[in-house]
Every structure is written in C-alpha cells, then in structure tokens.
Amino acid sequence: MSRAAVPPRHLSGAYRVAEGLLRPPLTFLTRRDWRGGENLPRTGGFVAAGNHVSHIDPLTFAHFLLDHGCPPRFLGKESVFRVPVVGRIVTAAGQIPVLRESSDAGRALAAAMEGVRAGECVAIYPEATLSRDPALWPMVGKTGAARVALSTGAPVIPIAQWGPQQLLPPYSLRLRFWRSTLVHVWAGPAVDLSAYHDRPLDGPTLRAATADIMAAITQLLERIRGEKAPAERWDPRAHGQPLTGNPRKRIAPGDPPAEGRTGT
Numbered sequence: 001m002s003r004a005a006v007p008p009r010h011l012s013g014a015y016r017v018a019e020g021l022l023r024p025p026l027t028f029l030t031r032r033d034w035r036g037g038e039n040l041p042r043t044g045g046f047v048a049a050g051n052h053v054s055h056i057d058p059l060t061f062a063h064f065l066l067d068h069g070c071p072p073r074f075l076g077k078e079s080v081f082r083v084p085v086v087g088r089i090v091t092a093a094g095q096i097p098v099l100r101e102s103s104d105a106g107r108a109l110a111a112a113m114e115g116v117r118a119g120e121c122v123a124i125y126p127e128a129t130l131s132r133d134p135a136l137w138p139m140v141g142k143t144g145a146a147r148v149a150l151s152t153g154a155p156v157i158p159i160a161q162w163g164p165q166q167l168l169p170p171y172s173l174r175l176r177f178w179r180s181t182l183v184h185v186w187a188g189p190a191v192d193l194s195a196y197h198d199r200p201l202d203g204p205t206l207r208a209a210t211a212d213i214m215a216a217i218t219q220l221l222e223r224i225r226g227e228k229a230p231a232e233r234w235d236p237r238a239h240g241q242p243l244t245g246n247p248r249k250r251i252a253p254g255d256p257p258a259e260g261r262t263g264t
Contacts, residue, residue: 011071015071019066019071022059022062022063023063023066026059026060026063028180029167029177029180029181030060030063030163030167030180030181030182030183031180031181031182031183032063032064032182032183032185033163033182033183033184033185033186034064034067034068034185034186035184035185035186035187036159036186036187036188036220037064037067037068037187039157039187039188039189039190040065040068040069040070040121040157040187041070041155041157042069043119044119044154045115045116045117045118045119045120045121045122045152045154046116046121046122046154046155046156046157046190047112047116047122047123047124047145047148047149047154047155047156047157048061048065048070048072048121048122048123048124048157048159048187049123049124049125049126049145049156049157049158049159049191049213049217050123050124050125050158050159050160050161050217051125051127051131051138051159051160051161051217051218051221052125052127052129052130052131053130053131053136053161053162053164053165053170054130054164054165054167054168054169054170055130055168055170055171056164056167056168056175057161057164057165058074058123060161060163060164060183060185061123061159061161061185062074062123063185064159064185064187065121065123070121071121072121072122072123073095073096073112073115073120073121073122073123074095074096074122074123074124075096075098075108075112075122075123075124075125075144096108096111096112096115096122108144109144109147109148112124112144112148113148113151113152116148116152116154117152117154122148124144124145124148126141126142126143126144126145126146126210126213126214126217127139127140127141127142128141128142128144128243129243130170130171131170131234132234132236132239132241133230133233133234134234135230136165136170137218137221137229137230137233137234138214138217138218138221138229138233139214139233139234139235139236140214140233140234140235140236141210141211141213141214142210143203143206143207143209143210145210145213146193146196146206146209146210146213147201147206149193149209150193150196150197150201150205150206150209151201153197155190155191156190156191156193156213157187157188157189157190157191158187158188158191158213158216158217158220159185159186159187159188159217159220160184160185160186160188160217160218160220160221160223160224161183161184161185161221162183162184162221162224162225163181163182163183163184164181164183166181166182167181167183184224186220186223186224187220188216188217188219188220191212191213191216192212193209193212196208196209214233218233
C-alpha cells in the first residue's frame with residue numbers, strides 16, 4: 001500500500017535518516033495489510049496503543065504510522081538507548097527511554113504527556129513487554145497509556161498487529177528473511193474513555209481505563225485472526241512470571257509486588 005495522501009507531521013533529520021535506513025528492508029521483507037488509517041487523527045496529539053508480539057514489531061508499528069503521516073515517538077526500554085549507533089539514532093529521533101519497573105518511569109510518562117500536548121503521536125505498548133500468553137493474545141496492561149490520555153485529554157487509538165512474530169519469533173534472534181511475511185496492522189476508532197474524565201486518576205480509575213484500552217486492542221486482533229481471545233486476559237504475575245524480560249525466569253522470593261510500581 002502506498003503512503004497516505006495526508007500532510008505528515010514534522011520529521012527531524014535523525015528521524016528521516018532512520019526511516020530511510022529501515023523502510024527499504026521492511027518493504028522487502030513484508031507484505032502489508034494496513035487498515036483503519038482513517039481513525040488516526042490528522043491533527044493534534046494522540047496515544048497509539050498496540051499489542052506486542054515480536055522485538056521487530058516496533059518497526060512494523062512505526063511503518064504503519066509513518067505511512068499515514070504520523071511519525072511516532074515510542075516509549076522504549078532504556079537499554080536500547082545504550083546500544084552503540086542505534087542508541088544515538090533513537091535518541092536524536094526523539095524517542096523516549098523508560099527505566100522499567102522503577103520510580104524513574106514517571107519521567108518517561110511526563111515526556112510522553114509533553115509530546116502529546118505538543119501535537120505528537122506517542123506510541124505505547126501497554127503490556128510493556130512481549131506477550132507471554134501462550135497464543136500471543138494481549139495480556140493485562142499497565143496503566144501508562146491511560147494515564148497519559150486522561151491527563152492530557154488526548155485520544156487513545158487502539159492498534160493491533162499480527163504477523164511480525166512470523167518474521168522474528170518472540171525472544172528469537174533468527175530473522176526469517178527468506179520469505180515475504182504478511183503483516184497485519186489495524187487501527188480502530190478512539191477508545192471511549194469519557195466515563196473516566198471526571199474521576200480522580202487513582203488506581204481503580206487507571207486500571208479500568210487500561211482494561212478498556214486492552215479490550216479494544218484485543219477485539220481488533222480477534223478480527224485479524226478470525227478467532228476469539230481467551231475470556232481471561234493473561235497475567236504474568238498469576239503465572240509466576242516476571243513483568244518484563246525473559247518469561248522463563250521465575251520470580252525470586254522477596255521481589256517487590258506489582259502494586260505500587262509505575263506502569264508504562
């Protein structure tokens with residue numbers, strides 16, 4: 001599919017360099033089923049909230065958004081920003097580092113709010129890590145996307161992806177570059193969060209709004225996959241898994257509980 005004929009938001013020089021480097025291989029490696037671009041705001045800031053099935057899907061997510069004139073600023077794990085060369089590019093391109101599971105994660109949310117208020121597209125994975133659901137359905141989400149949206153009044157656009165895991169399986173380093181992979185990226189209408197606008201931004205409010213965001217993403221993914229998701233969303237804590245990192249790592253005694261952490 002060709003790029004949408006809408007005026008793109010401003011792209012920095014570093015962003016243009018990154019796009020120029022990554023678009024050709026992505027175009028070669030994938031066939032693209034882009035849908036729902038009409039749901040992306042043409043002006044004003046918004047939160048793009050998506051599911052996470054592969055380490056390569058930030059690139060397919062960005063490809064979709066860029067094709068519709070919405071260059072995203074991602075909230076990404078801080079370790080990526082320390083990778084030689086890559087770290088300099090993503091930093092110069094305005095991406096937002098997150099020190100996950102720490103009090104410093106709040107700084108990333110503040111930067112995200114600033115970006116949204118400035119009219120930018122801020123991309124957030126509410127799961128904060130690759131899905132650990134055995135069938136890669138969206139998991140229980142963290143509250144960062146809801147907090148940014150409710151704090152700024154910006155819309156949340158749910159986006160579902162399916163196919164990137166065929167290009168690069170979860171937690172794998174083996175890129176399947178010998179075939180053209182069909183990648184589905186569908187955007188839905190803005191999530192209706194009006195019920196929470198007059199409520200305090202406390203835990204119950206943020207968790208309820210997050211559940212609505214995850215439900216909207218899941219419903220899109222059900223349409224893509226042509227099947228129903230499990231009735232109960234996967235919760236890593238309930239299955240003895242850490243909230244981020246290698247899902248095969250068991251939670252050690254004395255690890256802090258999920259409550260009280262800053263979710264992004």
